[in-house]
Amino acid sequence: MIKTKYNAKISIDDKEFNVIVSEPSLAQRKELELRAEGQKAKLDELSAINLQREQISLEIANKEKILSINTELLSTLSAEQKAELLKENKSLCEQILELKKQASKLNSQLKSGDEINAEFEKLMEYKALMLVSGDDKDELFSLIKERGVAFSTLWSELNEAVLKDSQKK
Known part of the structure; x- marks a missing residue:
C-alpha cells in the first residue's frame, strides 16, 4: 500500500503534538522547486564570491611574505x-592594499548569506x-515561532517521524 499521508508525533520540551504530514502533489512539488531555485542561484553566487575571497587572501599572504623577505634583505644590500x-x-x-579593498567588498557581499538563511x-x-495538517498544527506552529525553533529543525524531526510511520506494517 502506498501512503501519501503520515502520522507524526513531535515533542517540544514536554509537550507532544500529533500532526499529519502529506507528500507534496506534483503541483506543490513544482511550486517548492521554483521557490528553491532562486535560493540556489544566490547560493552559487555566494560560493563563487567566497572562492574569490579565499584566492585574494592567499595572494595577500604571498605578497606579505615576499614583503617580509625583502625587508630582511634590505640590511644586506648596497644603496x-x-x-x-x-x-x-x-x-x-x-x-596588498588594493587586494584588501577587494576582499572587503567581497566580505560585504557575503553578509547576504544571512538573507539566504532567512x-x-x-x-x-x-x-x-x-x-x-492536523488538530495540533496551529498550536505547534505557534510554539515553534514563540520558542524561535527553526522550521528546518522541525523538518528534520518530521522526516524522522515520517520514516518511522512509513516503516510500520
Missing part, C-alpha cells in the same frame, strides 16, 4: 640595490504550512 628593493616593496604594499527558513515554513 643602489636597496632603492630597487624599496620600489618593489612600495609596489607590493600598494597591491529565505530558506521562509521556504521551510511555507512547506510546513503546505504539507502539515
